[in-house]
Amino acid sequence: MLTFQEKLDIIETFDELTKKEVSLNRVNFHFEDSLYDKTVVVYHLHPNGNGFVYTGELPQYESNAKGLVNIRDYTEEEIRTIITASITYLSQEEEIEPAAQQTWKDSEGHTLLLVEEDDRWNIYAGENLEDSFGGYDEAALYLREEGFKIR
Template identity: 50%
Template sequence: MLSFQEKLAIMEAFPELERKNVSLGRVNFHYERSVTDKKNVGFHFHPNGNGYVYAGELEGVAADEKGFVNVRDFSAEELRELVKRSIQSLTGEASWREGDEETWRDSESQELVLKFEDEMWYVFSGLSLEMAFESREEAEAYLKEEGFGRKR
């Protein structure tokens, strides 16, 4: 079992995570750029050895009802890999495959399509290309600025 300090060192090695000290000596690690309402990647890391990593969006990972996995007995490599996958799942990009698309609609029922191709994010109005972006985050920011939301 990794020590508390070893687990913290692994978590702190991810520059995209922000450390948050919480009560009873526990430490959380937030991913502020999450595209979901989930921000905690690391939750309640404690000197007693317990700690949890969010895996609610990951296939093939046994998580609790809130989407967390207890990493008490994880090896360094297992912890690194789970944290990496967790961060990817919260960017929204991990689940997208070549050709995937999603429809966005504004208050006037106009629709734009966000499509992932050739490692780029494209926004289409019908067959016309509106914009192209290098990340989903940029594409979604553009769509939101233009008054669009995901079609439900």
């Protein structure tokens, strides 16, 4: 297992990440250019060698419910690979073909419905109209910024 300092040295080679110290001598690294609200790439790197990397819904990683993978026993190459994957994941737009109706959910289980009606894209919470946009891209961007994803 790599030491805390070795992991720290590896992670600090990623110029796009910003180091932020948190409680109990742990360190987070943020990707400030993330296209999403989520900016933490490395979460709670601890002096005991434990730490997590955000991989969201990347299929090649088995993450926990928060989209995090434990890197305690990762090699240098594995750490570089997973961090690169995380940064790429957070810097790419989702390629989604708009449908006339889409269900969007957030991490807390709230559901919104995006519906194309009369040349407008309307967002509904249940039967209540929450917002209306002139284009799909504008509506989808709003939903992503509010923490929602297509389900």
